[in-house]
Amino acid sequence: MADRVFIIAEAGVNHDGSLDDALTMIDVAAEAGADAVKFQTFRAEAALTARALKAEYQVTNTGEGGTQLDMVRRLELKPEDHPALVARCRACGIAFMSTAFDMDSLALVAGLGMPWIKIPSGDLTWGEMLIAAARVGPPLAVSTGMATLDEVRQALALIAWGRMREDLPPDLETALAAFDTDAARAALRGQVVLLHCTTQYPAPLSAVNLRAMDTLRDTFGLPVGYSDHTLGLSVPIAAVARGAVMIEKHFTLSRDRQGPDHAASLEPDELAAMVRAIREVEQALGHADKAPALEEMANRIVARRSLVATRPIRAGEVWAPDMLMAKRPADGIDPHSAFALYGRAATRDYQPDEAIEP
Numbered sequence: 351m352a353d354r355v356f357i358i359a360e361a362g363v364n365h366d367g368s369l370d371d372a373l374t375m376i377d378v379a380a381e382a383g384a385d386a387v388k389f390q391t392f393r394a395e396a397a398l399t400a401r402a403l404k405a406e407y408q409v410t411n412t413g414e415g416g417t418q419l420d421m422v423r424r425l426e427l428k429p430e431d432h433p434a435l436v437a438r439c440r441a442c443g444i445a446f447m448s449t450a451f452d453m454d455s456l457a458l459v460a461g462l463g464m465p466w467i468k469i470p471s472g473d474l475t476w477g478e479m480l481i482a483a484a485r486v487g488p489p490l491a492v493s494t495g496m497a498t499l500d501e502v503r504q505a506l507a508l509i510a511w512g513r514m515r516e517d518l519p520p521d522l523e524t525a526l527a528a529f530d531t532d533a534a535r536a537a538l539r540g541q542v543v544l545l546h547c548t549t550q551y552p553a554p555l556s557a558v559n560l561r562a563m564d565t566l567r568d569t570f571g572l573p574v575g576y577s578d579h580t581l582g583l584s585v586p587i588a589a590v591a592r593g594a595v596m597i598e599k600h601f602t603l604s605r606d607r608q609g610p611d612h613a614a615s616l617e618p619d620e621l622a623a624m625v626r627a628i629r630e631v632e633q634a635l636g637h638a639d640k641a642p643a644l645e646e647m648a649n650r651i652v653a654r655r656s657l658v659a660t661r662p663i664r665a666g667e668v669w670a671p672d673m674l675m676a677k678r679p680a681d682g683i684d685p686h687s688a689f690a691l692y693g694r695a696a697t698r699d700y701q702p703d704e705a706i707e708p
Contacts, residue, residue, distance in 0.1 A: 471495030484512030656682030
């Protein structure tokens with residue numbers, strides 16, 4: 351991963367099925383300075399059964415009950431919409447991304463020049479999709495919402511299998527055994543970012559647990575990012591300060607719109623503010639060396655102290671603590687040198703506040 355945080359402006363389904371709104375969202379994401387704008391590509395019937403009810407947050411955010419199938423049918427982007435989206439992204443200088451929720455949709459988006467393939471949290475346990483996505487080519491951003499460490503390990507084992515082999519594993523245990531090899535780890539290196547995530551819209555701060563990013567990074571030796579569903583800007587900015595290399599955040603043209611994700615999304619000016627803040631934090635993170643910054647050097651003589659005489663001193667007097675004081679500026683010897691002076695004779699006369707020479 352590059353040092354620059356990769357920021358994904360998640361349009362998702364907040365276009366509400368309108369191609370015109372989706373195109374406008376590309377303009378907004380590009381103007382905000384995001385690296386990519388991401389949509390969702392799916393055929394409702396391929397992803398859902400009629401018995402799949404809405405999640406509680408979806409009922410709340412849409413203001414109605416019913417099935418997920420009825421809801422997402424209205425949110426589909428047509429296959430023929432995608433060329434226009436890609437063209438607008440190219441014109442705006444922003445990368446196009448879209449999460450595929452079924453195999454046909456994966457085949458569709460695979461040829462659209464995406465920099466990353468996103469694995470949504472809900473598909474972390476769909477092994478054949480993981481293997482298929484691993485074979486598309488671009489690196490994978492794997493969201494880990496709702497997952498245990500064991501489930502993340504299983505998903506990575508299947509992704510590694512897909513990267514290394516052309517067949518399907520006979521069972522999960524075989525893939526896991528193959529995962530415990532240097533070859534499997536090498537197959538993932540530079541090819542996977544794990545996204546910490548809390549799958550709730552909006553996610554309460556008490557459920558975010560940003561420290562889990564450290565656990566993912568330490569356990570699997572892979573870079574970690576953060577897919578955010580909280581309200582506001584604080585958490586994604588904090589995630590960058592904690593080492594996230596990728597940030598994904600939903601945005602909308604207006605939170606007043608009805609739909610499953612609008613309520614937990616940023617409006618255009620907030621998206622731009624988040625990108626600015628992340629870039630500022632990115633700059634401030636700098637490097638890990640503890641050393642004076644170039645910009646500090648001129649201040650050392652002004653802000654630090656040197657040893658001066660507290661009273662008139664005659665040559666030959668033996669230095670004692672009451673004869674020395676540390677005062678600004680630092681134009682004499684370091685105050686630490688006092689210890690070595692005590693018990694020695696002054697080599698010349700000094701006036702009060704005169705800097706002591708070595």
